[in-house]
Amino acid sequence: MTNPYSPISRLLHHRTQRISKGEPAALPIIASSTFHQPGDPDGTHFYGRNGNPTVEEVEEEIGIIEDADVVLFPSGMSAIASVFYAHLRPGDRMLVHSDGYYNARALLAAQLEPMGVHVQAVATADFAAADFTGVKLALIETPSNPGLDVCDIAAVAAKAKSAGTILVADNTTASPLCQRPLDLGADISVMADTKAMAGHSDILAGHVASRNGALMAPVRTWRRLAGAVVSPFDAYLLHRGLETLELRVARANANAMAIATALSGDPRVSGLRYPGLAGDPAHAVARRQMKGYGPIVSFCLESREAAEGFIERHPLAAAATSFGGVHSSAECRIRWGDRVPAGFIRFACGVEPVADLVAATLAALDKP
Template structure:
């Protein structure tokens, strides 16, 4: 059975007369739990919930591949999922290798919290597989490819193999492509981490994240962290996510096709100094991306001459909603440097292609660029 068919049907209930096609949310804090609690599937909502179970099974199916079965754990946000990986794996004195251009909030978390608790950090670029030079003695290798927002690419299989030889656990922030667009576990990573607020659910209306693993002992550590820290997803959010995942193959294919067309168009425009998108043959990481990605993702970045040009572009656009985050069915864009924290130009724009008609998007982008002259 093909991937799209499996994903679309993964949200259905068991086939039984009288059962609804899709499960509803289960709202409960305690459950009836007489006797031995280890024999009861649900006891208390900070540990487990039937709606999570449905969602986690769907996510695990997407994360699984030929010859292995993944399991997934859902969290209240992508950052809660990141925190769970750091917290469950790292102890004072351990070394973590992180991309210097990883998602800004993940870097702040590592530098201002975990490093203050005795974790030793090594920050190195994503491009050119630079992390290979910093793995000796590491406990955790954190990879993000394509990186957000600079769209740098590294080789997950190559880095995972080297990290395992060095005795490190490998986690991949797979938010931008989603598990449908790129399969870190199949490429050798131990953990696949994502903010499912983005493309996985795609409607810009819920916060959630997940961690997928192959190793059951590692899963238990992540699960225990979630239960003890309480970074849990509400049943309504889990149900909304489950409802949304079924359309992932349709949404992702359309938004990635739109992103490719937009990147190719921007590359022809004199107002644009640089286009950063792994789907372009001119991208330095294109060969690696072509090897390890099914889709190049809905996100691209480009640079206009300065802050004023970028703000004029955003103000003049009628179809690019000026907002942070990405991966929704609506196209969005923002001048990313306004947040600080990333080493990027003032005219740097991160654009997330939605599912609108590409003809309309290109026409709108063209007129907005015209206004920057």
């Protein structure tokens, strides 16, 4: 019988529906690197690098949300790295976003290109028109971080499938509650669970999800051989974050929409981007493929000095990198080398009361 309840309800009761009398309702932290294993290995637990019950429970919970097989990693970048190393070989050609998260391109430039992988960068908005002929793997990120451009995942997936290309979608900015790349035809979805999934800025984690077992098997093997495993403590904290995921994402999205609406037409800002705004260049595509538009708003002030002043004056935004946490944060992304104007601000909304965050943002735009 098909379960009639939503993925969030099933996630929340994934454990409670299976425990016996006297067992703990909360997920136990099984902090053991080794397990009782007499005789030959038989598929049960025997060493922490091969598997841990706490980690596996969290993989199953994320799998409920993704409706897919999930492998958990100790960071979003290790999740992305696992896909690269599992599926790319010398001589392969791949496409990568030119305007998405810079570390993915940095990893390719530092490690994969010297090994003979041919990498071509494509702007997010141009991916649907890209030439996939002979491409082994393509990595898209939509909305892109930090510029918030969007590509049509279904259209890109159709081209990738026709060319025999493995399409990987970085879904970190949106989260699977707002956007479902696997439903739209992507072969693999990756996410930095450090962000919305954990949601409290206290752990690093990431995951790879796919409905194709042949694509996931080498990813799982790479994790085991490379030792890129998550500690049971971090897995437990990720589990705790997942239990409030829907509530936090809803508030963060509401805050982002309110901030973007308040800044729209404000003469003090330029280059405002938020896919949820009807006038945003990416809105038409985003509206088709997203259920929510994410927590990030980007905009420019007249200079780096003006942007830093805004961040310093803002009483409800931490001067910090990353996003997806309960606290709003803001930063000048040019400091990381992103191809953005000097006064470009990535504003990541948290879960503060909407009216408070809007009022504080508008007040921080006033020069002292």
